[in-house]
Amino acid sequence: MELIFTGDLILDEPRPDHWLSGIAPALRNADLTIGHLEVPHTAHVEEVRDDVPAPGADPAHLAALARAGIGAVTLAGNHIADLGAVGIADTVRGLAEVGIAYTGAGATLAEARKPAIIARGGKRIAVLSYNCVGPESSWAGPDRAGCSYIRVEAVDGGPIRPAAALDRIDPASLATLAEDIEAAKAKSDVVVVAFHKGIVHTRARLAPYERPLARAAVEAGCDVVIGHHAHIVRGIEFYKGVPIFHGLGNGCVVTRALSPDQASPERAAWARKRKELFGFEPDPAYLLAPFHPEAVNALLGRLHIDANGKVRAGFIPVHVDPPGRPRIAPDAAQRIADYVQAIGIEAGLPPLTMQITSEGVWLS
Structure with missing residues (x-):
């Protein structure tokens, strides 16, 4: 059995099948492809004014994800509640309608x-998803719509939000995580844990809580940890033989919501502020994906489980072409493998052993 994992998915633009077509062959070839749906898919427009709200995507675009081969999505992120309970309800209803x-x-x-x-393939795969970066207004409650979460406190004791410096994991959240993994494991053969975590738009760096959190998930019994949110690839490591993809980067992100020239004053201001905060100038050729220049190096996480239960982890190299379309890039396999190795070492992760083949890059 083969599982494929993508990073953030934002399909704000028309022709969603076109934007996904460069990676769709690999997504369809897997037994199960799991992506992270970053924004609500809804016609509802009333935004929740906390942090910088993202616009909703066309509900019809969910069918394009299914056509591209995506069989499951994680939803716990900092934007899924930007259009409130209505946006969440519309999104989950739309996913159910297209069979995701x-x-x-x-x-x-x-x-x-x-x-x-x-x-x-005769096995059951359980997927769990948690938002680790806030804002707290996006978190679900006993009687409130929202997302599942891991509480990570801000260094200064202030509000928990994506722009804050987050460092200490709340012990109660770790207990909840362990409880959820144990329950999922009882119902499945493979447990995938996805965390929306980390420091955005920055090369290599891992926040202080990221490795301990991933290791806690492994200790609780999961079979793979995947991360997203940073919009740039992070390093990969193994803990007790379990692969941890600290950041899958962008799966397919095409949006005008990050342009400084737009109707939303909050989003326009954020687009300008990103340059000051993170010290990079987006390449103007990437009109629909104005991210860190190194975000053109992308990947699809991969997990192969043989008939005896032996797990092999790796990735399929991806390059992002202007204005934001990702494509499978066997011609860039060495470059992307070298990049993943370099950023992992910079972040303090152990060096990886990599085998580059016609199928992609295998790790150990």
């Missing part, structure tokens, strides 16, 4: 914590 399993958000916290369990 989901986890990480719902009308209550109990719904958000419920794993997606998908049957493939």
